[in-house]
Amino acid sequence: MTSTSLAAPVGAAHAVPSRGGPLARVWRGRPEDAPWVRPAFLGLLAVTTVLYLWNLSASGYANSFYSAAVQAGGESWKAFFFGSLDAANAITVDKPPAALWPMALSVRLFGLGSSQILVPEVLMGVGTVAVLYAAVRRRFGAGAGLVAGVVLALTPVAALMFRFNNPDALLALLMTVAVYCVLRALEQDRGAARWLVLAGVAFGFAFLAKTLQAFLILPPLALVYVVCAPGGLGRRLGRLALGGLAMLVSAGWWVALVELWPASSRPYVGGSQNNSFLELTFGYNGLGRINGNETGIARMFNDSIGGQISWLLPAALILLVAGLVVTWRAPRTDTARSAFLVWGGSLLITLAVFSFMAGIFHEYYTVALAPYLAALVGMGAAVLWEERTRLLASAALAVTVGGTAWWGWTLLGRTPEWLPWLRWAVLVAGAVAALGLLFAGRVDRRIGLGVAGLGLAAGLAG
Structure with a gap:
């Protein structure tokens, strides 16, 4: 394949003038899009919303541990800030509170109930599908974006966790946003710093949702940017450092406040041994998740996990290899190859950690793989189809x-x-x-x- 054969999104149409009012333009989409593109995208979001909302009350209050913290946050702003399990602020949950905040705000606005807790999770799922579609279609066309969105929406573990109140829904959304921002930074020289700062903010708040898991994909993303981004090496490294600073600030402000807050006037940090969030991060939520047994690459295909995430995992790996082969001779800054490296690197490093981590592991963690897997299926299918x-x-x-x-x-x-x-x-x-x-x-x-x-x-x- 020549480096220009993927220069335009697959299925792009000739530009046509935009007609009608605001609603017509929302339905029609971009003037250069084929007439079916925007309706298909809106249809994908509508169907995903309906499927995720369907019989949502079957989960009741879902994870009562987090629901108790949401109830507390709906009653006390102090409990909201710390992620306390009760409005009296005796002890916090064993995670930072960012994933609780949307649910607690919903409870404050609409009262306590199962739907008030779980609908924000559904919206995060729909948002993740939308961001993934946008990320894939920019380089590979609307068809590829739709395939990726459908794969994500129908992945069993995604359909479960975007209807539940664990922190993984917000984590998946923010990680997908971070990848999207890095891909935008890879497209351009001017303006790249802004996208890397936004990626850093997404990573920072992902840390405030589920601590160190948010940083799993940092190494491949940083490496791909340094190697494949336009501009001189010094400028690339400087922009990457700026993104790192944004990540540190967006994650560190809350950590600093908790660590500096007098222990006598704040709740005990749940899950920690010595009432320290840093100890919780690197202990129970850090190395404590890695040490143990029952590891190996076959874990993702076993009886308990295989049916949740592995349906299209072999396909994603095959299409990753195929996409890299097709784009191998492209220039250093080729954005199609960079996209395969970014999504593929994110999938492989997360897959390796989940397969070999031997400490505390739950099947639902694998929702983190779903956006990466879905993107590779959509992109790889589009490239091979061309x-x-x-x-x-x-x-x-x-x-x-x-x-x-x-x-x-x-x-x-x-x-x-x-x-x-x-x-x-x-x-x-x-x-x-x-x-x-x-x-x-x-x-x-x-x-x-x-x-x-x-x-x-x-x-x-x-």
């Missing part, structure tokens, strides 16, 4: 779809009493789609799109 006239590209598409269908068949086989016909439908549809994709570059485009749609449906059906 290259489908080449045998290796069409073969990679076929292997991805066929392998995904087989893995879906395997996962569905672990619950044979639930819709037993579905696993066979997934396997057959995936096999047919894989065979058709081998010839996608030699048939009519509409037929090829139909085959690709069948493959996508097979991958998502489970």
Whole structure:
């Protein structure tokens, strides 16, 4: 592939004049977009909202530990600030309070109830889908963005945690925002500092949601920016330092206040051994999460975790490799390759930590993988689709779809009493789609799109 073949988003249309009032422009979207783009995006957000709100009350007050802190924050501003478990401010939860703040504000505005606690989590899920779509479509087109958004919305662990009140919903949203900002910084020389500062702020508040997990993807993002961003090396390093300073300030203001606040007039820091948030961060929420047993790369595919996150994990890894192969000869600052490196690096480092961490680990942590995985599926599928006239590209598409269908068949086989016909439908549809994709570059485009749609449906059906 030449470095210019991905210069414009896939499926971009010629510019047309914008007509109508504000509502018409919201529905129509950008003048250069095809007519279907904005309605499809709004439809994705609407369907995601409905699916996540559907029977939301089934969870009741969800995690009562965090719901108690939300109730306290709705009654006392001091409890709100510290994340106290009770309005009397005896002890805090074992996390910083940022994830509690949206729910506590909702309770203050609308009263205490299950919906008042959980609807903000749903909105975070819809927001994450929207940000992911925006990040992917900027470089790979609306089709790729829609695929990424659908994959994220339907990933089981995402559909669970964006309907629950643990800190992971806000963490996933802020990490996706941070990646989006870094990708924007990689696009330009002028204005890059502003985007890196915004990324730093997102990382800082992600730390205030779930401490050190927010920093897992910092190494690959910083490395990709230093190597692949436009401008001289000194300017790149300076901008990165500015983003780091923004991260330190946006995370450190709350930590400093808590550590400097007289212990006698604030709640005890829950989960800590000596009433110190720093000890909590590096102890119970730091090394305490790493030490232990039951580790290995197979963890993500086992009986308890596989059905939550791994449906499209093999596909994401295959498409990451394919995307890097296709863009390998591009210039240093090529934004398509940078996107694969950013999303792929984030996936791999988080996957490695989750696979080998041997301390406290819960299946729902894997929601952090969902945006990275979804982005790679959307981007990789778009790149290979553009290259489908080449045998290796069409073969990679076929292997991805066929392998995904087989893995879906395997996962569905672990619950044979639930819709037993579905696993066979997934396997057959995936096999047919894989065979058709081998010839996608030699048939009519509409037929090829139909085959690709069948493959996508097979991958998502489970």
